[in-house]
Amino acid sequence: MVFNATTTARRSLPQLRRFASVTAPTPKILVTGALGQLGVGLVQLLRNKYGANNVISSDVRKPTAAMRSEGPxxxxxxxxxKQLESIVxxxxxxxxINLSALLSAVGEMHMDRALAINMQGFQNTLELAKRHQLRILCPSTIGAFGPSTPRDNTPDLTIMRPTTIYGITKVHVELMGEYYHRRFGVDFRSLRYPGIISADTEPGGGTTDYAVQIFHSALKDNAYKxxxxxxxxxxxxxxxxxxxxxVSFLSAPTESLTQRTYNMAAFSFTPKEISAKIAERVKGFETTYEPDYRQAIADSWPRSLDDSIARKDWGWKNEYDLDGMVDDMLVRLRK
Known part of the structure; x- marks a missing residue:
């Protein structure tokens, strides 16, 4: 990924990165919730970059034999x-990297569990970061915004009054992480993820999961509700x-970051638009619509994000547009 140059008092950002690449030791990384939608691929990518033995995956579920063979x-x-501290x-x-969380739709059905995992679980990892001087990343979400947030080109700093327990817990994550950074110097980082589309793992119970399910249904049933x-x-x-x-955000030098939480996005689309793209490639595919309780959740979220600060500060740049994503998803799922 290509990074944009900015300057500091002593060194330019490219100089800082070259300096850091020479002097910084290889990190030893713990990924919690590593068997979820993001964790499996993130662990693989981090192991490719830093070495298999330097990335420890963890979860409350049992991994496959293949996953065990790939690294600790x-x-x-x-x-x-106490268990987490002993691992650290x-x-x-x-x-x-704390990926342990209950997502939006599941969180509404299991509020107590969502509060425990998304807030107390995060607080445990944040305390570990403070006590043992760790860099910590815990993702946030577009669900941290709410119906009073500007819905188009939503900026990083704006009104945040979410209406789901998932969103509320993620606002907590953002604010507590920033507080620990300001008060205790913790290197806290967070990205507000949009809906994530993947061919490799099952959806995790989010409101945007339709954008993954629709591909499976198109190839299996030639129809989707x-x-x-x-x-x-x-x-x-x-x-x-x-x-x-x-991974780029994690490895960016702290001097390049002007804030602790960033919007991150690639493209926006509607169910009608993604259905049309699939229908161009899957003959006879049709979609019907029966909105349920998840419609109200989606209606409280942004339609598009302004992620220009991420692109400026640490060089975020997406490679896939909508057509490229649809083509690749269908190729991978057909295999």
Whole structure:
């Protein structure tokens, strides 16, 4: 990925990065919630960059034998602080990536569990970052915005009054992370992810999951019943771009960051638009619409994001547009 140059008092950003690449030790990374939609691919990408033994995946679920063979795995529950601390200390962890969370639709059905995992689980990892001087990344979401937020080209700093428990917990993540950075010097980082589209893993219970399910239904049944209305526009991103952007953000020197939480987006589309793109490539494919409770959630979120600060500060740039994503998804799923 190509980074834009900015300047500091002593060195330009490219100079800082060259300096950091020579002097910075290889990080030892713990990824919690590593068996979820983002975790599997992120762990693979980090292992390619930093070495398999330097990236520890953890989850409360059992990995496959293939996953175990690819690198270290430990059972890790973000609600168990002592267990997490023993993993951090015994493995000399320097970065922690907390992907453990209940997403929007599932969180509405299991509020107590969402509060525990999304808030107390995050607080445990944040305390570990403070106590052991760790770099910490915990993703946020477009769900952190609400119906009073400007819905088009939504900026990084704006009104945030979410209407879901998932969104509320992620506002907590953003504010607590910024507080720990300001008060204790914790290197906290967060990205507001849009809907993530992936051919490799199952959807995780989010409102934007229709954009993954529609591809499976198109190839299996040549039809799809969508739980959102046809004109519901939402920001989206293809998983390879999400993973590459996350790794770039993680490795960016702290001097290049002007804020701790960034919008990150690629393109926006409606169910009608993605259905038309698939129909161009899958003969006879049709979509019907029966909106359910997830429609109200989607209607409270932005239609598009302004991620210009991420593009300026640390060089974020998506490679896939809508057509490229649709083509690649169909090729991969057909295999």
């Amino acid at each position: 795995f430990v059972f890790g529950d973000v609600l168990d602080y 200390v015994n493995n000399d962890v320097t970065w922690i 969508c739980y959102l209305g046809p004109d519901t526009a939402l920001p989206m991103m293809y998983l390879p771009d999400c993973l590459n952007g996350t």
